[in-house]
Structure formats: C-alpha cells, structure tokens
Amino acid sequence: MNGAQSVMQTLLDSGVEVCFANPGTSEMHFVAALDTVPRMRGVLGLFEGVVTGAADGYARVAGKPAVALLHLGPGLANGYANLHNARRAATPVVDLVGDHATYHQRYDTPLNTDIRSIAGTLRGWVRCSQSSAGAGADAAAATAAAQDPPGRVATLILPADVSWNEGGRVAEPVPLSSPSPVGDATVAEIASVLRGGEPALLLIGGAACHEAGLRAVGRITAATGVRVLLETWPARLEAGAGLPAFERLAYANEKAVRQLAGISHLVLAGAKAPVSFFAYPGIRSEQAPENAETHVLADTANDVVAALEALAEIVAPRGGPALTETAGRELPSGRLTGRNWAEVIGALLPEGAIVSDESMTSGFFNLQGVLAAAPRHDLLTLTGGAIGQGLPVAVGAAIGAPDRPVVGLQADGAAMYTIQALWTQARESLDVTTVLLNNRAYAVLRWELENVGARTSGSRAGRLFDLSEPDLDFVRISEGLGVPAARATTAEELAREFARAVAEPGPHLIEAVLS
C-alpha cells in the first residue's frame, strides 16, 4: 500500500466519504487511489473555488467534513476564497494539497510555492506529511482537527513521493473533541441579567441557529422579553414555518446600529460582538451602544445549545417558544424587481429545501421576511464575505443531502467568480435550482461608494461597477456548462419556471432579469 492509498483509506475510516477535486500531476497517486478505495466518491470541479466551496457546503449540511483536493500553491490559492468563507463559517474541511516530491522542492521549479505559509493564513491546522508510513496518521489527525469545535480548515500537505512510496499504514480515527460546556455560574449570571429588567439583547450564532437552539431562545424571549438577533451570516440557519423566527443583525451598518440601540446589556451566545462589516469614515466600528455591557454566555467553541437550554430551564421552566406559521402563498405579478422576486421564491419554496443564498443586494429588501414565513428549510449564507460562494456551496449541499431540493439564490456579479460550478451540478445530476438575479451591476458597490463618502463624477469610476456592455447572457452560459436554463422577466414567468425546475430532477438555472 502506498502513502496515498493509506491516506484515502484513513479518511474513509474517519468518516470522510467525498473527495471534491481539481487535481494535477502531484496528486496523481491520490487520484489513482480512488480506484482502490471505491467507497470514496470523487467529484470533479473545473476550478478550485468550486472544490473548496463544495466542501464547505457539504459539511454545513452533512455535519462532517469532505476532502478538497488541490494542486500545489496555485491550486490552494484558487480555492482560498471559499476556504476563507469556510473558516468564517467554522466549517470542518480537510484541505489536501499535493506538493512536489520532498527531494525535488529545493530546485524551485515553476510550480514550487510556499504552501505552508499560504495555508497558515487560514488560521486553522496545517501539517506537511514527511513519510508514507506517517501519512495515514496525519490524515486521521487532520480529520479530527477539522472537527475540533467549532470547526476549521485543516490543511494536509502531501508531497508526491510520500504519496507514491510504499509503506503506507492506515490509521485509526482520532476521537473527536466535544464543545466545552458552559459553567452553571455563567448561565445563572446571564439569567439574572435577563431578569434584571434592564433592556437586553441576545445575539446568537453558530449552532444556536439550529432547531434546538432556536427553540431554547424562543422560550427565553417569551419568558423574559429579551430581544433576540441572529448573527448576520449564519453558516446554517434552520428556518421557516414551525420554528421560532428572529431577525438577523443587518449587514448595513446604520440599520445594525438601530437594531442594537437602547440596550444596556448585550448577551453573546455563539456569536461575536457586532462590528461594522467595513469601516466608514467618521463612524464607530463597534455597533452596540457605548454604554452597553457585554456578557458572554457561550463563545464559538462552547456548547452553545446546551447553555441556551440550561438558561431556558432557569428563566422559562415551563414556557414554550412562539412559532411561525406558513404565510399565505400569494404570488406577485408584473415585471420582476428587487422586491417581488423573493415573494415568488417564498411562495413556491419546496418543503425541506436547502437554500444557498448569495443574492447580495437583491435580497436586501425582503428576502429574510419572506423566508421566515416559507416552509421549513435550511439557509446557508455568505459567511466570510468572499463572493463566489453560492454556486459551489449548492453543489456541496446537494451531495451532502441528496434527498433534499437545493435552491440557489445567486447574484450576477458573485456568480461570475465560480460559474464553473454549474458544470459539476450537471455532471453529478444534482437537484439544484439556481435563481440567477441579474441586475447588471455590482449593486453593492454602488451603494457602498456612497457609504464610504467617495464622490465620483460618474462615468469612469462607475464603469467598474457596471456589468452591462455587454450584458451577460446567463441562459447561454448555463447551457454551455450543461445546465438547462430559462429566462424570466416577470413574476409570472419566474413562478412558472421555478415551479417547473423544482419539480424536475437535476439542475436548472433561471435567469431572473430584474428591472
């Protein structure tokens, strides 16, 4: 058994069943090992950003890591943006990067790169395998490190000779750590804050955005009146009818500051203290009122759900949460706008859908409210702000949950970063319906230009935010990549095409042209 085969088998024994890959020569023995470890599923992406984003989406849904197989430093760099998003989502990802043979690296041939330093900036776990005999153990360690609470990117660098040399040994899985419990004293202190009568706000994130956490928070707010916000970018938010619904902290700084205004106590449960996404001239970065006191019920490595349930037992021993109901499914009509498209999706969203949301400004108006009243679903958001995440995450989600429909809500500009993902959707016959919101602009930048106080006389700077001249034709692009596509310019057309797409197996794209 060579080193590559031992790594492949160890990964499988450790619960890793999917290898998203864009390999090169240095990874050939690892690829060949797919034929000797047949339970590992290999999924090709035509660009590394697809591979890493898919690994992120897979793990958010499946609750366990996949491997992202990358080719040396340039492959890692191409996949970096979505590893960055995975890092911010605290998603467990095993990132396997092939390298030149150990004895070859000193020649600094063209593809030679400092993989370790690039991977190090992801602030996760990095190891370079030194021998075929040890590579299996390194793979087991990487898999466990990726899942060390709350989850991280674990990069295993595998030199070509470590892969091809014989002497590989399959390693036992490394036992996984549990999230650390929150002490009773902390829970009791937060309970007294909430009962103290001063205006308080509970900001929740991470695992608290899943059903058990939401139900506990629902009980807490019903009993104490504490205001609740979700973190701006949950990795996975369970939402829709039958669950308690809470607003998310706004991306727009002004709105976030208004959401937090007037509180005396800010309680963090699996979320970080709220800070403006970008800095703006003359504006504070911190969003909570200056005189508000911050309390930490649980940080991201804690068992936040258990802490919330313990808190609920104190403040609401018998109370239940308020639950949302499915709103009437009224379909809008007329030309598609930044507002009514979301109403169409909300009305027709299939039960149990996984929604990969990279709708950007097109989702600003009312997507959140619409989804809260939609059937039960999981929402995956753009956790790290590096656009080009939505289409790949949808790939991974569809592979991680093959029995659930996946809906991608995708802005035009962001789609173009990793448009190659559509091809993988076609090859793997994934049940993904992408709604491509085409407003022919990086609309977020037009909006941010004003926020940062930049003045332009218009045309030359503005041309860098404009995506017309020429218009992107996403129907042709999608068809060229193997995904059947249609165009909608009215709400009626979007409703018809969306209903048809979700009813048919396999991938579809609907270009929603917004007026």
Place this chain on the structure above:
Amino acid sequence: MNGAQSVMQTLLDSGVEVCFANPGTSEMHFVAALDTVPRMRGVLGLFEGVVTGAADGYARVAGKPAVALLHLGPGLANGYANLHNARRAATPVVDLVGDHATYHQRYDTPLNTDIRSIAGTLRGWVRCSQSSAGAGADAAAATAAAQDPPGRVATLILPADVSWNEGGRVAEPVPLSSPSPVGDATVAEIASVLRGGEPALLLIGGAACHEAGLRAVGRITAATGVRVLLETWPARLEAGAGLPAFERLAYANEKAVRQLAGISHLVLAGAKAPVSFFAYPGIRSEQAPENAETHVLADTANDVVAALEALAEIVAPRGGPALTETAGRELPSGRLTGRNWAEVIGALLPEGAIVSDESMTSGFFNLQGVLAAAPRHDLLTLTGGAIGQGLPVAVGAAIGAPDRPVVGLQADGAAMYTIQALWTQARESLDVTTVLLNNRAYAVLRWELENVGARTSGSRAGRLFDLSEPDLDFVRISEGLGVPAARATTAEELAREFARAVAEPGPHLIEAVLS
C-alpha cells in the same frame, strides 16, 4: 487630495497607465480617483485571475507595469495564480490590494485577512501604506521595485483610511535600476569554453529571447557550432520568419534529457539550470548529464543581451546569424486533430501577431515548429505552470499593443479557470482571436498519470480527467460572455473561421473540436 488620488497620480507619473481592477468596498476611493486622474485607464475583470493575468500580459508586451487592483486577502488569493505566473515570468506588476481601515483591522471582521503573509509568498516586494501623506511615495517605490531587474510582483497594501484621508502627496518617480553588467572575464571564459571543442550547449532565457539576444546567439552558434536551446517557458519569445529559430527545452522530461544528452558544458544565459517540471519516481530531477560542467554567462538579473553581444563579438566578430524564412502556407484538410490544427494557425497567422499560448498538450505535436516558420510574432507562454493564464494574458496583451492582432491558443481545461476573461475582451472591444482547443479532457493528466507510475483500473480515477459528461459548449459560453463564436470540426472550417476572425476587429472565439 486624498491618499487614493495621490497614489493614482503617482502611478501615472511613474509610467503606469492602465489599472486592471476587480474592486470592492475597501477600494472605493481608489476607484473614485479614476474620475480625477482621467489618463489612467480602468479595465474591469469579472474575476481577479483575469485582472492579474491581464497585468502580466500587458507588461510582457508594453515593457512597463500596469496596476492590478484587488479586494483584500480573498481578492489577492483569487488573483494569486496569475501573479505566480507573473513572478515566474519576471514580469513587473504593481499589485494594489485594498485593506480595511487601519483602526478597523483589530476587530477581525469577516473579510479580515493576512494580506501581507499571502503576498510575501510571491517573493517580490510588499509594503503596507501607513499614512495618506506617505502613500504616494509608497506607490512610486512599488513601481520601481516591480521593475527592478529582472522584474517582480510588487504588492502595495492600501488601507481604506489611508485612501480616504486628506493629505495625499504626489511623489516623484523613483529612478529605475538597470540590469547589472556581466564582467569581461566571464565573457572571455565562456568564449574559451565554446572554442574548446568539447560539446557545449547554450540555454537562453529572459531578454535573450528577444530579437537582439536571438541575433547574437545566432552569430555565436554559426561561428562555434554550440547547440542552443531556449528555456521551456519564455515570458516573451520573438519568433517567426526573419529571426534565428531555436528549439525550446522540452516540457517532457525524457525529451529534455535527450536534448541535453552528450554535452560536457552547459552555458546558462538568462535561464535557470534545467530541472524536470515535476518529479517522477526513480528519475533524476536534474536534466543535464551528471558530468556536464555548468557555466553562468548571465543570470536573470544580468544584462544578458549585452553579454551575448559581447560574446558574439569575440567568437564571431564578422559572422551573421542564420535566419528562418516563412514556410509555404499549405493548409491541411480533414477532421481536426491534435496535429493539423497548428498547421492551420501557422499558415494563417497574421504578421506581427501576439500569440498567447496555453494550448497545453494540444500544442505538443508540432506547434513550435509551425510557429518558427510563421510570420514574425511574439509568443507568450505559461511561465509558472498555473493554468488559467492564456485568456487573461491575451486581454492584457491586446491593451498593451492595441495595433497588433492577438491570437490565443487555448486548451479547454485551462480555459475554464479564467473563462471570465472573454467578457473583458468584449467590453473593451479587444482584437483577440481565441482558438479554443477542445479535446474534452485534462489530457496532460492522463499523460502524467503514466509518467508518475500510477496505475488505475480506470473509470473512477479517470473520471477526474474527463471533461465530457457533459461536454462543454464553448460557443454558447463565449456568446453568453459577449464574444461571437463559431465551431470548427475540420481543418477547412478552422481555416475559414480563423481567417474571418482575424480579419474582423474585436474579439472572436473559435471552438476547435479535436478528434
């Protein structure tokens, strides 16, 4: 004047006239400065790999740097692969990366990244501007550093507040360094090696691949009989009828070893010692015979052309080089194959073309021989091995040399890494004809799989090299991105479509389906 405006004006004063950009919120003031410094041309790329590859292609042709404007760490990472290629090409590129405001970085908001460490792995020049008053001087220093012989990637990190604060000062251009001269003793020593009668080989690279260097080498070999090879991946090779033609050192290790076999002396002139691109089990990495003595006439930072001319003056004071002539323009016929497509291009290549070559295995058979006998042209190659370079480099070349036709020879798999480049070709109405060689595979990996001695039973591993299921339809993809496209399946169709495309202004794509 704010910091951003001072940077923009300083860059322009230092000779930088084009800003390839994919900006975000942190770069808004720099973008706005385009309206106050109107001579700077802003060119939008829909993905950062387009932006950095275009900056590389521009500088290879224009002989001076452009700016690549990127958004924080994820933007730098997305552009990294083509910066890596630029580094290996020794291309001067000013890579301007926006960052969060200095006071905002400590909050580690979602897009916060260790830009300096990522940029550091490019082994060029990195500086983070600390004040609006100093940013102009930083920009002047970056521009000079990029051009320090032989050329490099200079990364200037520009925090948002440094951009937006007033007090910017335009800086004077920093005088550029010249390549260091080679001493007379070195030249004389090489002359005696070449005259010594032992078998010798001259391996040339860098500026030696331009006309003056080639002519000097042509004189040297005509007088001494020394064998000559060009480095495998020249950044820019001047070639075609009327110039001396030399073989390139092969990418395939076996062939390279054969090319170098039997020599007693290896003389390096602007090229690195030949080493196998990848390592292969049981095979030496170094390609020259073990007993060959290596001599360095000029390293990459030396004035290699002056050194070669001095050498020619000693060994061939009156001799001229042998020059190639345009071969008969016989057009092949029948179904397109990996061999005959190149003959079509060679026969119809327009005079003075710039050829961006990322044809990969499709160019293995006879592209080099065909181009040597074609009309005079410049050839830009994949210097760093990170695929996804060809289409962006063609963008930059077309902007750097607006009066010359640009021809892109592009493999299918590599095209998909930065396919977004076609949109920029359309927006800027660039005179680029892309011949998209579709063999429905990562053919290089099938070939390398054998070279590295990996055995597969076939289907599961092989699926990761296969680009069919579904077939990519590059005609639709290209049209979706705004570039008119046609398909050719025979040599006659390719000849007709290629002739039509180069005769019409603006971009065109021809999908050449290889049997």
